[in-house]
Each structure stands twice: as C-alpha cells, then as structure tokens.
Amino acid sequence: MEITLMQGIGLAIMAIIVGVDFWLEGFFIFRPIIVSTLTGLILGDVQLGLITGGITELAFAGLTPAGGTQPPNPVLAGVMSTVIAYTTMTEATAAMALALPFSFLMQYIILFCYSTFSFFMKGADQAAAEADTAKIVKINITCTAIIALLYGLVVFLCTFVAQDAMKTFVEVLPAWLTHGFEVAGGILPAVGFAMLLKVMLKAEFIPYLLIGFVIACFLDFSNLLPIAVVGVALALFVYNIEKNMKTGKAVQNIAEEEEEDGI
Amino acid sequence: MASDNKKVLDKKDINRLAFDSIFLQAGFNYERMQACGFLGAQLPALKKIYKDDKEGLSAAMTDNLEFINTHPNLVGFLMGLLISMEESKADRGIIKGLKVALFAPLAGIGDAIFWFTLLPIVAGICSSMAMEGSVLGPIIFFLVYLAIFAMRWFWTHLGYNLGVKAVAQITDISEVLSKAATVLGCTVIGGLIASYVSINVQTQIVVNEAKTVALQADFFDKIFPNILSIGYVFLMYYFLKKKKVSPVVLIIVTFVLAIVLSFFGIL
Numbered sequence: 006m007e008i009t010l011m012q013g014i015g016l017a018i019m020a021i022i023v024g025v026d027f028w029l030e031g032f033f034i035f036r037p038i039i040v041s042t043l044t045g046l047i048l049g050d051v052q053l054g055l056i057t058g059g060i061t062e063l064a065f066a067g068l069t070p071a072g073g074t075q076p077p078n079p080v081l082a083g084v085m086s087t088v089i090a091y092t093t094m095t096e097a098t099a100a101m102a103l104a105l106p107f108s109f110l111m112q113y114i115i116l117f118c119y120s121t122f123s124f125f126m127k128g129a130d131q132a133a134a135e136a137d138t139a140k141i142v143k144i145n146i147t148c149t150a151i152i153a154l155l156y157g158l159v160v161f162l163c164t165f166v167a168q169d170a171m172k173t174f175v176e177v178l179p180a181w182l183t184h185g186f187e188v189a190g191g192i193l194p195a196v197g198f199a200m201l202l203k204v205m206l207k208a209e210f211i212p213y214l215l216i217g218f219v220i221a222c223f224l225d226f227s228n229l230l231p232i233a234v235v236g237v238a239l240a241l242f243v244y245n246i247e248k249n250m251k252t253g254k255a256v257q258n259i260a261e262e263e264e265e266d267g268i
Numbered sequence: 269m270a271s272d273n274k275k276v277l278d279k280k281d282i283n284r285l286a287f288d289s290i291f292l293q294a295g296f297n298y299e300r301m302q303a304c305g306f307l308g309a310q311l312p313a314l315k316k317i318y319k320d321d322k323e324g325l326s327a328a329m330t331d332n333l334e335f336i337n338t339h340p341n342l343v344g345f346l347m348g349l350l351i352s353m354e355e356s357k358a359d360r361g362i363i364k365g366l367k368v369a370l371f372a373p374l375a376g377i378g379d380a381i382f383w384f385t386l387l388p389i390v391a392g393i394c395s396s397m398a399m400e401g402s403v404l405g406p407i408i409f410f411l412v413y414l415a416i417f418a419m420r421w422f423w424t425h426l427g428y429n430l431g432v433k434a435v436a437q438i439t440d441i442s443e444v445l446s447k448a449a450t451v452l453g454c455t456v457i458g459g460l461i462a463s464y465v466s467i468n469v470q471t472q473i474v475v476n477e478a479k480t481v482a483l484q485a486d487f488f489d490k491i492f493p494n495i496l497s498i499g500y501v502f503l504m505y506y507f508l509k510k511k512k513v514s515p516v517v518l519i520i521v522t523f524v525l526a527i528v529l530s531f532f533g534i535l
C-alpha cells in the first residue's frame with residue numbers, strides 16, 4: 006500500500022512531537038511501542054502498529070542511552086517498522102530488521118548534533134557573563150527546534166518521498182565517518198572537564214582528583230556512588246581538620262586575651 | 269558573603285522548577301552535556317532570587333553552565349537542593365561542590381532504576397500485550413511513564429526542603445564547608461574523567477606472524493588504564509588555562525582529530 010501525502014505529513018508531525026520527547030527524555034512517548042501504535046493510527050491500521058510496536062519495543066528494550074552511548078534511534082525504528090510492514094506487507098519481524106538502516110541514519114544525525122551543538126556553548130558562556138537569561142533560553146529553544154525539524158524532515162523523506170534513496174544513502178555512508186562521530190563523542194567531554202577544572206582545580210585539590218581517578222580506573226562498578234562515598238570521607242576528613250584548626254585558634258586567642266588581661 | 273535568610277521562593281516556584289526540569293536536555297551537547305538545559309530550567313527561580321543583582325546572577329549562571337550529566341527523572345532533587353542554597357545565598361563553593369559531587373551518582377542510580385530495571389519490565393509486559401493486538405499495551409506503558417514524570421514534583425520538593433534545613437545549620441562555617449565540598453567535587457571529577465572520556469587506540473603493530481602488539485591493550489592499558497583520557501583532559505586544561513585558547517577551537521580540533529584518526533583506523 007502507498008503512503009499518501011496527508012499520511013506523510015501526519016507522520017512528520019507525529020515524529021516532531023515524539024522526537025522532541027526523545028531529545029528531552031520527558032514522557033517516553035518516543036519508545037517504539039508508542040511510536041508504532043501512533044504510526045498505525047495515522048496509517049489507519051492500529052492492529053499493525055500494535056504488533057510491530059510490540060516486537061520493536063522488545064528488541065530495543067536493551068538498547069539504552071545509559072552511560073552516554075547513543076543507541077540506534079527508537080523513533081525511526083518505530084515509524085519505519087510499521088511503515089515497511091504496511092507498504093510492503095512483510096512480516097513484523099522482517100519489517101523491524103528492514104527498519105534498522107533508518108534507525109542508524111537518525112542515530113548518526115543525533116550524534117552529529119551532539120558534537121556540533123558544542124559550539125553553542127561559547128554564546129552560552131557569554132550570556133552567563135552578562136547575566137543574559139533570555140539568550141540561554143534562546144539557545145535551548147534553538148537546539149530543540151533544530152532536532153524537531155530534523156525529525157520531521159527525515160521521517161517525511163523516509164516515509165513519503167524517497168524510502169529507497171534514504172536507505173541507499175545509509176548504506177554508502179563510510180564506516181570511518183560514522184565511527185568518527187562516536188569517537189568524537191567519547192573525547193569531547195574532556196574539553197568540558199577541562200573547563201570545569203579551570204575554575205575548580207587549585208594545586209591543593211589535585212590529590213583528590215587523582216584519588217577519584219585511580220579508584221574509578223580499577224573499580225569495576227556500574228556507577229560512581231562508591232567514589233562519591235570516598236569523596237565524602239575525604240571531605241569530612243578535611244572538614245574536621247580545618248574546623249579543629251579554626252576552633253583551636255579561637256581557644257588560643259581567648260587564652261592569650263585572658264593572659265593579657267591578667268597582666 | 270552576607271547571608272540574609274529571606275525566603276523569596278514559594279511553593280509555586282518549586283512546582284515550576286519541577287516542571288521546567290523537563291528542559292534538562294534541551295541544549296545537550298558532548299562538551300558540557302546537559303549544562304545549558306540545567307541552567308535554563310533554574311532560570312525563573314534564579315531570576316527571582318537575584319532580582320537586580322546582576323553580578324550574583326551572572327556568577328550563578330556561570331557555575332550552572334559547567335559540565336553536568338545526570339538523570340532526567342531524578343534531576344529535580346538536585347535542582348531543588350541547589351536552588352535552596354542559592355536562595356539562602358550559600359557560599360558558591362558549596363553549591364558548586366555539591367552539584368559536581370551529586371550529579372554523577374544520581375545518574376548512576378537513575379540509570380540502574382529506570383533504564384536497567386523498570387524499562388525492561390514495563391516494556392516486556394506491555395509489548396507482549398501489544399503483540400496480541402491489545403491497545404492496553406501502549407496505554408499502560410504511557411501511564412507508567414506519566415506517573416514517573418509526576419514523581420518529579422516529589423523529588424524537587426524533597427531536594428528543596430532538605431536544602432533549606434541543611435542551609436540553616438551551615439552558614440556560620442561556610443568557608444570550611446566550601447573547601448570540603450570542593451574536595452568532594454574534585455574526587456568525583458577524577459572518577460568522571462575515568463568513566464566519561466574514552467579514547468581507544470585501535471592500532472596494532474605486527475611484530476612477526478606470531479605476535480602482534482595491540483597498542484591499547486598491550487601498551488597503554490599496561491602503563492595505566494585511562495591514561496590517554498586523563499592525559500587529554502590535562503592537555504585541554506593546559507591550553508585553556510595557560511595558553512588561553514578558546515574552548516571553541518579545542519572543540520573543533522578534537523572533532524576533526526576524531527574524524528581524521530577514525531579515517532586512518534587509529535581510533
């Protein structure tokens with residue numbers, strides 16, 4: 006079955022809404038189970054949407070953005086598995102597999118945005134220096150709007166205009182380029198940490214940085230809670246020593262004053 | 269720092285903060301991750317706190333624009349806590365130290381709860397219902413996540429109330445506390461560098477037919493794990509602090525370097 010222009014537009018609008026939700030991780034309507042159902046609704050075949058959505062959701066439940074890695078895009082997986090099942094009458098599982106290239110395409114686009122949006126931070130720093138709150142809001146809106154437009158555009162192109170051409174495009178993308186985006190994503194936080202250290206790191210704090218680093222290197226654990234606990238221990242240690250020094254001084258001062266009074 | 273304990277925020281402001289926490293990832297990027305959204309969500313409250321004090325507002329904005337990556341569903345707790353500190357004009361060092369110390373553990377807890385536990389369970393149940401053609405599948409899925417979203421109000425008020433109570437006791441020893449908070453912050457940053465910055469060299473040197481040396485596994489990892497990560501952070505730090513290079517230049521160089529090295533198969 007063919008996708009009509011109205012359906013293409015409907016899918017694009019839906020993609021903009023769930024795409025923004027994916028970006029913000031707000032209501033989780035970007036998960037395939039919801040996206041496919043909505044796609045089915047727009048195409049007039051809710052049952053198909055439910056079945057492809059269920060299958061795609063199960064396949065994507067293990068692919069999470071936790072820990073900073075970007076998984077194949079769940080929105081495009083949800084839309085395209087249903088659209089492919091609808092247009093080509095393929096089985097839901099096969100449709101899900103055929104939807105994967107589109108899912109990768111959107112993943113690469115998002116990775117590219119993650120890297121390039123770093124350039125907005127210069128303006129944000131400036132805004133902070135000038136206490137210009139409106140500019141911060143504007144940057145947030147701009148980033149989100151770019152993502153929204155990309156979702157609308159990609160879904161419209163993939164569903165209505167040129168499904169085959171888009172697929173070919175993904176297949177000819179060289180691996181080094183897409184891998185390069187991932188590599189950049191792995192290294193770019195270094196610049197962020199360096200900015201953080203620029204303001205926080207005085208020579209006296211270097212030992213604590215090293216302690217945290219070494220523990221994290223050798224501790225095979227899923228989150229940083231143990232390091233935070235070590236941090237709390239060190240902080241309490243410093244706190245007690247400094248506080249004693251202060252109160253010690255105060256006691257000494259009083260003693261000295263009393264002595265002076267005595268004389 | 270003068271600590272006037274005048275409360276300027278009311279329940280409505282905290283409710284708004286809880287909702288605005290949805291914008292956490294609005295300006296997401298790899299350099300500072302959620303920083304821009306994290307600041308954006310707090311702006312209405314910060315504006316109310318600092319009013320005409322441009323310098324104070326600017327300092328708060330600058331601090332909140334530092335690297336942060338935490339869990340969207342739990343971030344309200346952190347925002348509420350920090351806003352209560354801002355409201356009582358606590359020492360900037362305490363606010364900054366607490367923020368840096370808390371965001372990563374909160375992210376870890378959130379990932380463990382929401383991504384690794386809740387999603388597989390909810391998705392599993394709802395998917396099986398959907399595959400049988402029941403529309404209840406997606407509806408239940410949506411309701412569960414709506415409830416999780418509603419929890420943001422609870423987290424934000426919890427953080428705020430906790431902060432208000434804590435702040436009342438810490439104002440007189442703020443200098444010492446600020447130092448302790450920075451110690452905590454720096455310890456966690458050390459851990460963050462090891463877990464967030466990843467540089468994996470793919471190059472292998474063929475010695476002879478029987479032996480190839482993988483640079484990452486046999487060389488760098490044998491010297492010290494993550495040695496390239498911390499090395500690169502300090503290289504960036506050196507350029508930023510000593511050479512006054514703009515972060516934009518460093519981002520471009522890093523990005524181009526990543527693509528080029530990927531092209532040659534080195535990274």
